Amino acid sequence: MTDLFTPARFGALELPNRIVMSSLTRNRADAGNVPTPLMAEYYRQRASAGLILTEASPICAAGHGYPRTPGIHTPEQIAGWKQVTAAVHDAGGRIALQLWHVGRISHPDLQPGGALPVAPSAIRPAGQVFTGVGMQDYVTPRALETHELSGLVATYAQAAHDAMEAGFDGVEVHAGNGYLLDQFLRSSTNRRTDAYGGSQANRARLLLEVMAAVCEAVGSDRVGVRLSPVTTFNDLADDDPQGMFEYVVAQMNPLGLAFLDILQGTGGAPHEAWVPFDYARLRALYRGNLILNNGYDFASAQLALQGGEADAIAFGRLLLANPDLVERFRRGAPLNAPDYERLYTGEEKGYTDYPFLAG
Ligand code: 8OZ
Secondary structure, three states, rough: OOOOOOEEEEEOEEEOEEEEEEOOOOOOOOOOOOOOOOHHHHHHHHHHHHEEEEEEEEEHHHHHHOOOOOOOOOOOHHHHEEEEEHHHHOOOOEEEEEEEEOOOOOOOHHHHHHOOOEEOOOOOOEEEEOOOOOEEEEEOOOEEEEEEEEEHHHHHHHHHHHHHHHOOOOEEEOOOOHHHHHHHOOOOOOOOOOOOOOOOHHHHHHHHHHHHHHHHHHHHHHHEEEEOOOOOOOOOOOOOOHHHHHHHHHHHHHOOOOOOEOOOOOOOOOOHOOOOOOHHHHHHOOOOOEEEEEEOOOOHHHHHHHHOOOOOEEEEEHHHHOOOOOHHHHHHHOOOOOOHHOOOOOOOOOOOOOOOOOO
């Protein structure tokens, strides 16, 4: 029976086990948002995972909304990522880059030329953003013009191409957690009246164009997509998430992707707080490899795989605190606890200093 230790083939990727490292923002890039040797060490330590999905990586300068998040849009960043992929490959691992654009989850202080952040519609998110001089309110973003969208699609494809240049085994398009592509998908953030707003098919159009372009750039067998159907993160809501994501997932089938990565509930929130959603319907509709994510432990992950609910399970908190999680699971060894104070700060502390098992 399939379990966490059963090898898997996801498109062009050969996974020695089904323990995937979830994408995790850690804010350790340098001041130019360039990946550092410390980041290479962090990912190298986790190379025994079946597949590493990197922290989200902005595809262009306007795609940034947080300090020290490593981009994939300058030659220095591509060179920085090369050290990361080489370190992971030397340690026998596989690593895919998560392609990101934050859309309205940003601030003029973080944008090139102090410009307004862009979004499907000029709707200000509730909440505040860390801008380097403390917290500031989000601003009302500028709605993208229809004629700008083809350039945005091309930017995703260029970033995917550059990820291959940097030595990645694949890419994951980040279409979840309330960032730009998710802002297009949702009725609360997309009030457009062109072909990219209104119906579910129209709201999904930008994501589907991005997926087609990224697949064309690097081959669909090296491409995945991250969705989070019911997240409320980043002030997001939708009038019919079940219908929307059944449509989106059905549209992914003809692409022949390496994997679909679904975050259940809202990241970090306990199971009891999840908005009800029928994930089994997505499993039934989707004909490729499915990764499920959020709050699994060893026992619940084994049950999900044995029950055929998913093809792999992604672990965030457990893998950040346990670089050798695969071995710990294999031995039934105790786990290190994550240091929540140092998720987004601390350089090597709470990052590369979690102990491995002795022996
Ligand atoms: C936590 C902090 C900053 C960014 C996501 C990229 O939720 C993120 C993120 C998470 O997808």
